[in-house]
Every structure is written in structure tokens, then in C-alpha cells.
Amino acid sequence: MVHRGQELTVAEGTHRHDHGGRHTHEHVADGCSVPASARTVAEQLAAVLAAVAPLPPALVSLDEALGLVLAEDIRSATDTPPFDNSAMDGYAVRRADLLGATEQTPVSLPVVADLAAGTAQNPRLETGQVARIMTGAPIPDGADAVVPIEDTDQGTQTVQVMRPPGPAAHIRRAGEDAHAGDTVLTRGSELWPTRIAAAASAGTSGLRAHPAPRVAVISTGSELVTPGEPTRRGQIPDSNSYLLAAAVAEAGGVPIRLGAVPDDENTLRSLLTSLAGTVDAIVLSGGVSVGAYDVVKAVLAPLGTVRFGPVKMQPGKPQGFGRWPADADGTDGPVIFALPGNPVSAFVSFEAFVRPALRRMGGHSELFRPTVDAVAAESWASPAGRAQYMPVMLRRDGTRTLARRAAAGGSGSHLVAGLGQAQGLAIVPEDVTRIDEGGPVTVMLVT
Amino acid sequence: MVHRGQELTVAEGTHRHDHGGRHTHEHVADGCSVPASARTVAEQLAAVLAAVAPLPPALVSLDEALGLVLAEDIRSATDTPPFDNSAMDGYAVRRADLLGATEQTPVSLPVVADLAAGTAQNPRLETGQVARIMTGAPIPDGADAVVPIEDTDQGTQTVQVMRPPGPAAHIRRAGEDAHAGDTVLTRGSELWPTRIAAAASAGTSGLRAHPAPRVAVISTGSELVTPGEPTRRGQIPDSNSYLLAAAVAEAGGVPIRLGAVPDDENTLRSLLTSLAGTVDAIVLSGGVSVGAYDVVKAVLAPLGTVRFGPVKMQPGKPQGFGRWPADADGTDGPVIFALPGNPVSAFVSFEAFVRPALRRMGGHSELFRPTVDAVAAESWASPAGRAQYMPVMLRRDGTRTLARRAAAGGSGSHLVAGLGQAQGLAIVPEDVTRIDEGGPVTVMLVT
Incomplete structure (x- = not known):
């Protein structure tokens, strides 16, 4: 079963085993400690979501609107359809003229007009007259039904009708879909x-929507080179x-990928300064x-507007969140997410915090990925005191969904090749230290 | 339960009621007839899918690759990571030097190097030496473990280590994620x-992928005006x-929206001729x-390369499929889908036939929308001999998903405002004539 649109935090995970343990400064499996100041995933998420709001609406054309969220009600400019019109190719008729028509005794009537779609003509039908x-095409005055072409001899001067239409047959009424002013x-x-x-059908050429957030993406690290360029010892793509x-992009934002910058404070500070006012x-x-x-910490921590601290999660523990300082005129600076450098940590933190924030900035009410109740296909350990986000591959097994770790190394934070196979992130609550083969596990779908 | 990646045709719908009826030319509820030459949805889909193939691979940059399908295996250019490196900020050490370290009896050692990420340095550590x-950063020769900074006094000339590292602690091994040449x-x-x-991590700067199909979109009808422009009698947006x-776009294609053309054969023929060779x-x-x-029929039917005929579905019965004629040099013309003009019919036909074809052209193996087993929240009728695609709204009710028709008028083919509320299309098999409140119904998810 897939759950859509629900907030999943570790506090809501399935099958929690409360050991009553205190983890304020406990050393855990991988040798990391969890200081008392650490936030839970739920606390960090709450702080992030409290700091962002839907972006101010902008006018967008219908060609640019896909995936955006409406910031206004759309009302129909006219009745939809705007006039009574034919639902079939055939003949507009006065039904009383045709009551006795059969295949054996067709009724023959003069065709006084030929009404194509788009015509403005409105020839009034008198008794005994029909219009193709x-x-x-608009139903002419006097007509009260349409005879489909299949029930006639398709005549253009006179037409033989083999079957009487039902009352108001094949007439689409003005306003049947919406009335002028209807939302x-x-x-x-x-x-x-x-x-x-x-x-479009309501006569709208442009609409007010929350724009897709514009998001600058920057990697930091003097070890980084552009993929495909040669690497020497110490360098990686x-x-x-x-x-x-x-x-x-997948979250509905507009990425501006600025690549990698070295571990140099002035370079990073200049780049960030240049971005203020240009990105969200x-x-x-x-x-x-x-x-x-x-x-990143060296440049941002002194500003006082970006909080750095551990989050009780694995991977992804150290990270920062805040804003670039406001302009002199008080305009908020861009929101800043300072994610860990290990790719798996960065991805998990993106899914846990950045994606919901971008969805909120885009005006979406559904901020969260769908989750599935899966069954663990193998056992694994999870650190006490931290929520684990384990990349998993999913496989259907009858009515069950089986979850298996995507890389032999589990949630090892650098296993980017294995991460590419993961369809989901198994979320193991803070106080659960082991997932058992055959046991339940909640999986956030990420593909 | 959501079913992903399965082909759903009406022959596979749930709870079919085989009435043994013959519908070769039976008049059905809405007065339309089903000629013996009509294709079932499954037959039309098979014909469409047989006529399209994945587009020839093209080289794309990683920045353009999202959502495309790889047309080659990607192998790691080097080991990943390319060299043994530290998983922590700390000190590279020779473990034997530190076996007795405790907080009470720290071991003090000289720091002979400072290794930042990206460094090419490889200072060989001799017994009793450490490197920050x-x-x-690459693990220097001679080091066999890393002590996290938290277990030290963070010294830069000499460092006091309070805890001995485990064997190979915090060393990420070259090739741990992938070896050079691994797929x-x-x-x-x-x-x-x-x-x-x-x-990117494998050292790839560009890759060969099936391009997103380029798709021209054209409305026909002399009644059509651009949304927002004034309409007179007979005209609609x-x-x-x-x-x-x-x-x-939502199916992964690149739309080229050419707007509406009037019911004029020369205009349409000229436009289509100009498109050959520019779109897929x-x-x-x-x-x-x-x-x-x-x-559309007048221009395309004489070509002999586009078949027009009824499909046993509601809405969407009349439609055409084929190709623009091949160039003089034998190059295939673009695939052509001639959909009904009613918006709901057009949408349903797009979902049933165009979307799977575009997915195949893009190289996807999963061509079909996911479906859910839902429960009908109300009863409705469906025509005998035709598969019905009913726009429905979905609502969770405990473990059930309830499906309710999105517009009072049901599958009325012009109810575009109601269609905007539909999250799915309930698919009623050809030989089922009634959906009962509380009964099962299969719903293709379209949002």
C-alpha cells in the first residue's frame, strides 16, 4: 500500500521499539557521538519548514504552467460551452417533424443551411426544415435535437431521416460544463x-501561480574536478x-548548477554574495x-543566520540550514542548505529536508514523498539514537514489497554507485537498532 | 495497492462479467454503433507499439540527462574511490603506536603533515608519526587507520590521542564502491x-541516451481561438x-505546441509537410x-500511411494512427496520432495510446501508468462492447481507495472542467455494462 501526501517523520515510523534509552552523548556503532544539542529529524524538518513559505505569485503563461501551483481561483469567462452545440456530425432538426421516421418510411426534409464548426450563422429553422x-457547431434557433449522420442518407439538398431523435438528442447545452463566473x-x-x-477552456491566457523555486547548487571541496577530466592522486569527480x-529539478525547482568550488573562503563568499537576489x-x-x-561552515557560521549542528540521522549527521543575510532594504536572502559532502549523506539530507522545503516554496500542499509498508528482505543494524535512511531496492513479491539494501555497504555514506540502484530509502526510527529479515520497514519512494 | 509497470488492457481488467454478447454492430447507449472493423483498445495499442521503437541514441551531457534512458553501459573510469582516503576529519596514524592510549594516558605524537582534501601529497609515515x-584526503603510505578529531586534543604540531583506533578505522578503500572497468x-x-x-562519480562527462521524443501538437477546428481572445458565437478557446x-511533457517528451489550425486542408497539409524531419x-x-x-482525415487518409477507424472505447472511439510518408531517401516520417477533438476523448486516447508510444520512443521499459484496485463510490453504466475510461477522483478510506466520477456528466467527452479534478481513469472492460457502488474498479493513475 502506498501512502501519499502524509508527513512521515521518524516519530511516526512503524513498529517502534522504545527501549527507554537516553542517547544524549552516547557513542554509537560508527564511533560518532550525538551531542545533547543535536536535533531530531522531526525537529530539523520543523525548523526548515517554519522558515520557508510559498514564493510570491507571478503571472505565467499556460505553456509554462505544468507542475506549478495556482495562486488564484480560475473562473470561467463565459459559459462552457458558450452556446448550445452539436455533439455529433448530423442534422439539426425540429423533433416533431420526425416522430414517425423509420428505415422503411424515412422522412424527407429540405436542408436549409450547412453549419460547420466555427460558424457564426444562426439560420432559424421553421417547421419541416433541417440544417446540416x-x-x-452552434445549434440554430428552432432546432431541438440532432440526428446523427448515420441515421440519414447524408443528403445535402434534402435529407432522408430513418430514425427520430430523442428529446434534445446530441445537443450539448451552453453552460453544461461550467457557467460564466463558475470556479x-x-x-x-x-x-x-x-x-x-x-x-484554457475557461478563457484564461495566463494565470497567477507560485513560481518554481530557483535553486543554486554548489559543491565544495578542493578535491573535486569536473567529471571526465583527468584526476591525479587526491582528486575525484x-x-x-x-x-x-x-x-x-525532480522536486519541481529550477536548478542553477554552479559546479564545484575549492575550499577557499573568499571564493565561496564571493560566489554566495553574487547569488543574493538572483535565487530563492x-x-x-x-x-x-x-x-x-x-x-562552508567557515563562511556561513559567522553570519549568525545559518545554524550548524548535528541531526540525529544516519547518514547526514552534520549539516546547516538558514538564510543568507537580508539586504539593506530588508529583503530576505536566499534560503541556504549546507549539506554533508558525502553523496549518500547529501542525497538523504536533500530528501529529508530540502525537497519538502522546495515543495512548500512552490506552493504545494503535498510536501512529502509517498511511502510504502515493505518487508525487509535481509537484516541490518541501525545506530541507536539516530534515524537511519537506508537506500533500498524494492521488489514485488505477491502482495508484499520486499526491501533489500542497495549496496553491500549499506548506508555507507560514499557508496554512490550503489545508491544509483536504490528506489527508496528505508526509514528506521531513532530508537530501533535492528531491522529483522521478514520484519516490517517503512520505505520512502524516491524514484 | 499500486501496480507499477504492468500493461493494463481491458482484457486484464478486474471482475469481468462475460455476458457472451456479440457487439459487432449493436447500437449502444449513446446511439453510436460499433462496426465489425473496429479495433479493441488492446489491438490498437498493439498496433501503435509495433510501429514505434526507441529513438537512436544521442550524446547528452549530464545536465540534460534527467529522465532519459541510458543507451549504453557506464563503466567506472577508475577505482571509486580512486585512492584510499579518510572517512573522517582526524589523524592518519600507524595503529601500533596507539594501542595503549586512554583519556587518562593519552599518547602524544608529532604531526608531520597536514593533508587537506584534494592534496596530492603522500608523506610516508614512519613509526611514531601521524598526519593531520x-x-x-588520501591516506598517506605507512598509515593504517584514522583517529577521529574528537578522540584527540586537535594539536597541529604534536597531537594527544585519547583512544586507539580499530584496525583500518575510518579508511575508505580504493575501489570500495566500484573498481576501474566495473559497470x-x-x-x-x-x-x-x-x-x-x-x-559523474564514474568519471563520465556525457553519455549516450535515447533522446526525449520531439512532439508537435496541433489542434484543428475553425471554431478554435487562442484562450483569452474574445469569442463570438460559434467559437471556443x-x-x-x-x-x-x-x-x-509529463510523459517525458518535448512538446512543440503549434496551436490551432482551421479546418482547411491546404493549411494543415502545408504545416504537416513542414514538420517532416523536424519532429519524431x-x-x-x-x-x-x-x-x-x-x-485531419481528409488530409491524412489519402496518404495510405495513416489508418482511421473506430476503437472500441468510450470516449475516444474515432481516431487515426500511422506515419507521415517516408522521405525520398527512405527516412521514416514522424509518427502521427490523430485524436478525437473532444478534450476528454483526446486525453483518454493520449493516455491509452500516445503516452505508451512516447515512453517506448524514449527507450523506457516501463510504458504504462500505475493502476490501483479501487472501490466504486457510486454506480454508473458503461456501454456494451466498448471499454470505458471514466475520469475519477480518488479518496482514501481506511485501507480502501474510493473512486468517484470526476464530473456529474460522467465520461461525457466535452466536460473539460470536470476532467481537471480527475486523478485517475477508471477502466471498465468491454463486456462490463455496469459498475456497482461498493464494487471493484481498476483505476489508471494519471496524476
Whole structure:
């Protein structure tokens, strides 16, 4: 069973085993400690969501609207359809003229007009007259039914009708779909194709929607080179800027992938300064830990507007969130997510915090990925005191969905090749230390 | 329960009621007839899928790759990671030097190097020496473990270590994620964010993928005006070109929305001629029926490469499929879908036939929308001999998913405003004539 649109935090995970343990400064399996100041995933998510709001509405054309969220109600400019019209190719008739028609005793009547779709003609039908009419053409005054072409000899001067129409047969009434002024789409609706069509049909050429957030994506680290360029000892290809830019696009944002910058404070500070006012959010990766060259922390922590601290999760523990300082005129700076540098950590943190925030900025009411109740296909351990986000592959097994770890190394935070096979993230609550083969596990679907 | 990646045709619908009826030319509820030459949905789908193939692979950059399908295996250019490196900020050490360290009796050792991420340095550690090392920096020769910074006094000339590391602690081994030459992504994989990251990490700057199909979208009908422009009697806003262009984008194609053309054969023929060689597919709506001005049929039927005929479905019965004629040099013309003009019919036909074809052209192995087993929240009728595609709204009710018709008028083919509320299409098999309140119904999810 897939659960859509629900907030899943570790506090809501299935089958929690409350050991009553205190984890305020306990050393856990991988040697990391959890300081008392650490936030839970739920606390970090709450802080992130409290800091963002839907972006101010902008006017967008229907051609740009797919996936955006309406910031206004759309009302029909006219009745829809705007006039009584034919639902069939055939003949507009006065039904009383044809009551006795049969195949053996057809009724023959003069065709006084030929009404194509788009015509403005409105020839009044008198008793005994018919008009040829095409689908969508306006029903002429006097007509009260349409005879489909199949029930006639298709005559153009006179027509033989073999079957009487029912009352008001094949007439689509003005306003049948919507009346002028009716609300056809409500504020907050996500603009999927049929809704864009409804706006068009209502006579709308452009609409006010929350724009897709523009998101700068920057990797940090002097070890990073552009993929495909030669690497010497100590260097690796930048993968995070590609990962996170694609994830931004997939979340409905507009990524501006700025690639990798070295561990140099002035370079990073200049770049961030140049972005203020041009983007809605900045997603950084790397440089958030306790090392001597943690450039993101070095540049952002002194501002006082970005909080760095551990989150009780694995992977993804150290990270930062806040804003670039406001302009002199008080305009908010872009939201800043400072994610861990390890690709799996960066991805997990994106899914846990950045994606919901971008969805909220885009005006979406459904912020969260769907989850499934799966069955663990193998056992694995999870650290006490931290929620684990384990990349898993999913496989259907009858009515069950089986979850198996996507990489032999489990949630090892650098196993990017294995991560590419993961369709979901198994979410193991803080106080659960072991997933048992055959036992339940909640999986956030990420593909 | 959601079913993903399965082909759903009406022959596979749930709870079929075989009445043994013959429907070769039976008049059904709405007065339409089903000629013996009509194809079932499954037959039409089979014909469509047999006529399309994955587009020839093209080289695309990683920035353009999201959602495309790989047309080659991606192998790691080097070991990943390419060298042993530190998983923590700390000190690279020779473990034997530290076996007795405790908080009370720390071991003090000289720091002979400072290894930042990205460094090419490789200072050989002799017995009793350590190097400060940051996450991702290469492990120097002679070191066999990393002590996290938290277990030290963080000294830069000499360092006091309070805890001995475990064997090979915090060392990420070269090739741990992938060895040089290992396949990290296989041909046929859809490029989601983590896979793009895996390609980057493998040292790939561009990859061969099936391009997104380029699809021209054209509405036909002299009654159509651009939405927002004033309408006189007989005119309505074009909504189909917006509907179908957005649906193409949502299906992973690149829409080229050309708007509406009037019911004029020369205009349409010129436009279609100009498109040959520039697009992979053309989606037309309107002009496919039996009327006097059915321009699409008039232009395409004589070519002999586009078949027009009824499909046993409601709505969407009359439609055409084929190709623009091949060039003089034998190059195939674009695939042509001639859909009905009514918006709901056009949408249903797009979902049933165009979307699976575009997915195949894009190289996807999963061509079909997911379906859910829902419970009908109300009763409705369905025509004998035709599969019904009923737009429905879905609502969770405990473990059940309830399906209710999205518009009072049901599957009335012009109810575009109601269609905008539909999250799915209930698929009622050909030989089922009634859906009962509380009974099962299979729903294709379209949002």
C-alpha cells in the first residue's frame, strides 16, 4: 500500500521499539557521538519548514504552467460551452417533424443551411426544415435535437431521416460544463495537464501561480574536478552538484548548477554574495563538518543566520540550514542548505529536508514523498539514537514489497554507485537498532 | 495497492462479467454503433507499439540527462574511490603506536603533515608519526587507520590521542564502491538523480541516451481561438493543444505546441509537410470523424500511411494512427496520432495510446501508468462492447481507495472542467455494462 501526501517523520515510523534509552552523548556503532544539542529529524524538518513559505505569485503563461501551483481561483469567462452545440456530425432538426421516421418510411426534409464548426450563422429553422451541422457547431434557433449522420442518407439538398431523435438528442447545452463566473480551478491546485486545459477552456491566457523555486547548487571541496577530466592522486569527480541539481529539478525547482568550488573562503563568499537576489535557495554540499578546511561552515557560521549542528540521522549527521543575510532594504536572502559532502549523506539530507522545503516554496500542499509498508528482505543494524535512511531496492513479491539494501555497504555514506540502484530509502526510527529479515520497514519512494 | 509497470488492457481488467454478447454492430447507449472493423483498445495499442521503437541514441551531457534512458553501459573510469582516503576529519596514524592510549594516558605524537582534501601529497609515515587528515584526503603510505578529531586534543604540531583506533578505522578503500572497468549503470536504466551522480562519480562527462521524443501538437477546428481572445458565437478557446502539450511533457517528451489550425486542408497539409524531419511525432486533435469538414482525415487518409477507424472505447472511439510518408531517401516520417477533438476523448486516447508510444520512443521499459484496485463510490453504466475510461477522483478510506466520477456528466467527452479534478481513469472492460457502488474498479493513475 502506498501512502501519499502524509508527513512521515521518524516519530511516526512503524513498529517502534522504545527501549527507554537516553542517547544524549552516547557513542554509537560508527564511533560518532550525538551531542545533547543535536536535533531530531522531526525537529530539523520543523525548523526548515517554519522558515520557508510559498514564493510570491507571478503571472505565467499556460505553456509554462505544468507542475506549478495556482495562486488564484480560475473562473470561467463565459459559459462552457458558450452556446448550445452539436455533439455529433448530423442534422439539426425540429423533433416533431420526425416522430414517425423509420428505415422503411424515412422522412424527407429540405436542408436549409450547412453549419460547420466555427460558424457564426444562426439560420432559424421553421417547421419541416433541417440544417446540416457538424460537431461543435452552434445549434440554430428552432432546432431541438440532432440526428446523427448515420441515421440519414447524408443528403445535402434534402435529407432522408430513418430514425427520430430523442428529446434534445446530441445537443450539448451552453453552460453544461461550467457557467460564466463558475470556479473551475481553485487556488492551491497543482497544474497538471487536464487542469491547464480547464484553464484554457475557461478563457484564461495566463494565470497567477507560485513560481518554481530557483535553486543554486554548489559543491565544495578542493578535491573535486569536473567529471571526465583527468584526476591525479587526491582528486575525484564532482558528483554532488549533478546529483543535487537533478534532484532539484525532480522536486519541481529550477536548478542553477554552479559546479564545484575549492575550499577557499573568499571564493565561496564571493560566489554566495553574487547569488543574493538572483535565487530563492542555495544548496551547498561539503565543508560542514569539524575539519580544519570546512569552508562552508567557515563562511556561513559567522553570519549568525545559518545554524550548524548535528541531526540525529544516519547518514547526514552534520549539516546547516538558514538564510543568507537580508539586504539593506530588508529583503530576505536566499534560503541556504549546507549539506554533508558525502553523496549518500547529501542525497538523504536533500530528501529529508530540502525537497519538502522546495515543495512548500512552490506552493504545494503535498510536501512529502509517498511511502510504502515493505518487508525487509535481509537484516541490518541501525545506530541507536539516530534515524537511519537506508537506500533500498524494492521488489514485488505477491502482495508484499520486499526491501533489500542497495549496496553491500549499506548506508555507507560514499557508496554512490550503489545508491544509483536504490528506489527508496528505508526509514528506521531513532530508537530501533535492528531491522529483522521478514520484519516490517517503512520505505520512502524516491524514484 | 499500486501496480507499477504492468500493461493494463481491458482484457486484464478486474471482475469481468462475460455476458457472451456479440457487439459487432449493436447500437449502444449513446446511439453510436460499433462496426465489425473496429479495433479493441488492446489491438490498437498493439498496433501503435509495433510501429514505434526507441529513438537512436544521442550524446547528452549530464545536465540534460534527467529522465532519459541510458543507451549504453557506464563503466567506472577508475577505482571509486580512486585512492584510499579518510572517512573522517582526524589523524592518519600507524595503529601500533596507539594501542595503549586512554583519556587518562593519552599518547602524544608529532604531526608531520597536514593533508587537506584534494592534496596530492603522500608523506610516508614512519613509526611514531601521524598526519593531520581531512575527510576525503588520501591516506598517506605507512598509515593504517584514522583517529577521529574528537578522540584527540586537535594539536597541529604534536597531537594527544585519547583512544586507539580499530584496525583500518575510518579508511575508505580504493575501489570500495566500484573498481576501474566495473559497470556502474546498465543500458536501459532511467537516469534519475542518483544515477546521474553515479555516472559523474564514474568519471563520465556525457553519455549516450535515447533522446526525449520531439512532439508537435496541433489542434484543428475553425471554431478554435487562442484562450483569452474574445469569442463570438460559434467559437471556443483551444484547450486541446495545451492539454496535449502538457501531457507530452509529463510523459517525458518535448512538446512543440503549434496551436490551432482551421479546418482547411491546404493549411494543415502545408504545416504537416513542414514538420517532416523536424519532429519524431505529431499529435493532432479533431477532424477525425465522419463530418463534412473533417480536415485531419481528409488530409491524412489519402496518404495510405495513416489508418482511421473506430476503437472500441468510450470516449475516444474515432481516431487515426500511422506515419507521415517516408522521405525520398527512405527516412521514416514522424509518427502521427490523430485524436478525437473532444478534450476528454483526446486525453483518454493520449493516455491509452500516445503516452505508451512516447515512453517506448524514449527507450523506457516501463510504458504504462500505475493502476490501483479501487472501490466504486457510486454506480454508473458503461456501454456494451466498448471499454470505458471514466475520469475519477480518488479518496482514501481506511485501507480502501474510493473512486468517484470526476464530473456529474460522467465520461461525457466535452466536460473539460470536470476532467481537471480527475486523478485517475477508471477502466471498465468491454463486456462490463455496469459498475456497482461498493464494487471493484481498476483505476489508471494519471496524476
